Amino acid sequence: ETGVTQTPRHLVMGMTNKKSLKCEQHLGHNAMYWYKQSAKKPLELMFVYNFKEQTENNSVPSRFSPECPNSSHLFLHLHTLQPEDSALYLCASSQAGPLSEKLFFGSGTQLSVL
Amino acid sequence: QKEVEQNSGPLSVPEGAIASLNCTYSDRGSQSFFWYRQYSGKSPELIMSIYSNGDKEDGRFTAQLNKASQYVSLLIRDSQPSDSATYLCAVNMNYGQNFVFGPGTRLSVLP
Numbered sequence: 363e364t365g366v367t368q369t370p371r372h373l374v375m376g377m378t379n380k381k382s383l384k385c386e387q388h389l390g391h392n393a394m395y396w397y398k399q400s401a402k403k404p405l406e407l408m409f410v411y412n413f414k415e416q417t418e419n420n421s422v423p424s425r426f427s428p429e430c431p432n433s434s435h436l437f438l439h440l441h442t443l444q445p446e447d448s449a450l451y452l453c454a455s456s457q458a459g460p461l462s463e464k465l466f467f468g469s470g471t472q473l474s475v476l
Numbered sequence: 477q478k479e480v481e482q483n484s485g486p487l488s489v490p491e492g493a494i495a496s497l498n499c500t501y502s503d504r505g506s507q508s509f510f511w512y513r514q515y516s517g518k519s520p521e522l523i524m525s526i527y528s529n530g531d532k533e534d535g536r537f538t539a540q541l542n543k544a545s546q547y548v549s550l551l552i553r554d555s556q557p558s559d560s561a562t563y564l565c566a567v568n569m570n571y572g573q574n575f576v577f578g579p580g581t582r583l584s585v586l587p
Contacts, residue, residue, distance in 0.1 A: 465510075467519040
């Protein structure tokens with residue numbers, strides 16, 4: 363496989379469920395990201411990991427919990443979500459460095475919270 | 477608050493015409509600028525990056541940057557129906573990892 367792979371592609375969950383989104387990048391990059399894309403709104407940065415260390419956390423509610431065990435894998439653990447959390451969740455990766463930061467996105471997970 | 481603004485459209489152009497997409501940004505310290513294309517139901521795909529004032533051409537695409545005016549644009553020559561998509565402008569300040577995206581402009585190329 364090449365690029366950035368996300369699973370699952372679609373997820374429907376109740377407000378009391380616990381689920382996890384998975385992302386894997388095969389590009390040799392050292393930074394990974396979670397973005398949220400809601401209808402009619404710009405892409406929102408949620409979390410950034412650089413060399414496995416979290417460097418950005420844009421005031422995301424604690425019901426979203428990221429995990430980055432190594433530079434190639436990223437997880438987003440979900441629990442007690444709200445219906446307004448329904449959105450497309452995109453994972454991305456980049457290679458940190460001057461003028462080399464370009465985001466490459468996975469296919470996304472379309473999440474519906476009932 | 478860092479902001480990136482785009483006209484949401486839809487922008488409709490006939491096949492073969494030039495499509496012009498515009499983006500303004502609020503952070504004068506921004507250093508890197510990107511255009512992404514997003515088809516409906518798909519993830520964003522990088523089509524152009526630009527770092528210096530002036531024009532950068534890649535095939536039918538030309539990115540234009542004017543840092544003094546805090547303005548970046550994308551021109552698509554000989555537009556094709558397959559170019560119909562939402563185009564996202566993204567700005568990155570100081571080579572960090574805080575990419576800020578605009579809301580996107582929806583382009584429709586009419587056969």
